[in-house]
Amino acid sequence: MSTIDRTVRTDEQALQQKARDHLWMHFARQSTMTEGDGVPIIVRGEGHHIWDAAGKRYIDGLSGLFVVNAGHGRRRLAEAAARQAEQLAFFPIWSYAHPSAIELAERLASYAPGDLNRVFYSTGGGEAVETAFKLAKQYWKLMGKPTKHKVISRAIAYHGTPQGALAITGLPGMKSMFEPVTPGGFRVPNTNFYRADEMGFRGTPEEFGRWAADRIEEMILFEGADTVAAVFLEPVQNSGGCFPPPPGYFQRVREICDRHDVLLVSDEVICAFGRIGEWFACDAYGYIPDMITCAKAMTSGYSPLGATIVSDRVHEPFAHGQTSFPHGYTFAGHPVSAAVALENLDIFEEEGLNERVRENSPIFRSTLERLNDLPIVGDVRGDGYFFGIELVKDKATRETFDDDESERLLRGFLSKALYDAGLYCRADDRGDPVIQLAPPLTTGPAEFDEIEQILRGVLTEAWSRL
Numbered sequence: 001m002s003t004i005d006r007t008v009r010t011d012e013q014a015l016q017q018k019a020r021d022h023l024w025m026h027f028a029r030q031s032t033m034t035e036g037d038g039v040p041i042i043v044r045g046e047g048h049h050i051w052d053a054a055g056k057r058y059i060d061g062l063s064g065l066f067v068v069n070a071g072h073g074r075r076r077l078a079e080a081a082a083r084q085a086e087q088l089a090f091f092p093i094w095s096y097a098h099p100s101a102i103e104l105a106e107r108l109a110s111y112a113p114g115d116l117n118r119v120f121y122s123t124g125g126g127e128a129v130e131t132a133f134k135l136a137k138q139y140w141k142l143m144g145k146p147t148k149h150k151v152i153s154r155a156i157a158y159h160g161t162p163q164g165a166l167a168i169t170g171l172p173g174m175k176s177m178f179e180p181v182t183p184g185g186f187r188v189p190n191t192n193f194y195r196a197d198e199m200g201f202r203g204t205p206e207e208f209g210r211w212a213a214d215r216i217e218e219m220i221l222f223e224g225a226d227t228v229a230a231v232f233l234e235p236v237q238n239s240g241g242c243f244p245p246p247p248g249y250f251q252r253v254r255e256i257c258d259r260h261d262v263l264l265v266s267d268e269v270i271c272a273f274g275r276i277g278e279w280f281a282c283d284a285y286g287y288i289p290d291m292i293t294c295a296k297a298m299t300s301g302y303s304p305l306g307a308t309i310v311s312d313r314v315h316e317p318f319a320h321g322q323t324s325f326p327h328g329y330t331f332a333g334h335p336v337s338a339a340v341a342l343e344n345l346d347i348f349e350e351e352g353l354n355e356r357v358r359e360n361s362p363i364f365r366s367t368l369e370r371l372n373d374l375p376i377v378g379d380v381r382g383d384g385y386f387f388g389i390e391l392v393k394d395k396a397t398r399e400t401f402d403d404d405e406s407e408r409l410l411r412g413f414l415s416k417a418l419y420d421a422g423l424y425c426r427a428d429d430r431g432d433p434v435i436q437l438a439p440p441l442t443t444g445p446a447e448f449d450e451i452e453q454i455l456r457g458v459l460t461e462a463w464s465r466l
């Protein structure tokens, strides 16, 4: 072992001890720190690779957390942050403004469809969803319909952790310990075509689109249209493993929302900024929402930022006299984050990252579909650079794993084995067990092949252990 290697190892041991003593990791079992081997410590990123404290390199198959869309190690983003911090490190947008927040608002509005021209900043996705929820409630009060306060979303969907956003999140296991959460959240079926028959549907994808959208109307009518404020939907639902919308789904949802005076919120915290090959994924599926919530890749993660982009129609009743929206966050629209976002969006334009995703997505899909020859692979689905691979015990019957098997397979083996094999991605069982992939948009066919090869080896091994 060289002196440098020894120093890194010693540093790592010291860091592990500090982490064990002080770091509370999110959505993680504390026992992985206190009883396990420690936590993977990532120290560097470059392009689509990351390195751990021991110097080992991994493919970042998840863009951090659907965030680093332009790739790691972009010096010009660091420089944009430094320039802004030197000139004006902080100023709030509470009754004041600064140039980068203004420029970025104009830029986001220019990318957004229809009349979505008003940008309300936050620092992340959950706050953007929380903002949209509160805005919808106040909007209907201003419109003289004060009883419209309920929100509809889909089963297993994740929309963030603030208690309002949690009311929209459709994962009972993430809510039960915090009950009572904000009231008014109602759930409808999601668009998992692979498991549509378990939801009581049989038919074509087109028929499924209509069926799934009609469940929203059913819920609106059941609760009473005069009580429903908004529907929150991701263009491609992340949690559960990348459910794309069936044909015609969003067109029908839009009609239903219009018919019942319900706002449609496109939660694009993951899907915006190229993940599906467009600035905003609603454009990929041909619908215009009333609000878009976005965050993550707006800055490619070089600084935190979120936004709720609102239509002129929804903004209109706020635009007069003494009316205001009494809501905000100290760090929302932070000058450094806004400056970084502008530079990041420049990179997208200069390098044609959205076009690249549109061009390469079919290759990514067909590369992953090669895994269909493995007995453990039930379904490969998704869109853009955002795919899920559902794992099953029996391909013919689509039988899934029980809780114990899932625990052994995902937590006990897969996550670590994929990581050890050099691929950072997500093995998730918030719905049925899936592996999720969302690499930086700078990747291409060579990286897709590499990812497929690693998955093939590890999934083959997983099957032999069952």
Ligand SMILES: Cc1ncc(COP(=O)(O)O)c(C=O)c1O
Residues within 6 Å of the ligand: 123, 124, 125, 126, 127, 129, 158, 159, 160, 161, 234, 238, 267, 268, 269, 270, 295, 296
């Ligand atoms: C669709 C969606 N909405 C909201 C959120 C919450 O975002 P944040 O973690 O930035 O609060 C997420 C996070 O992954 C998300 O995927």
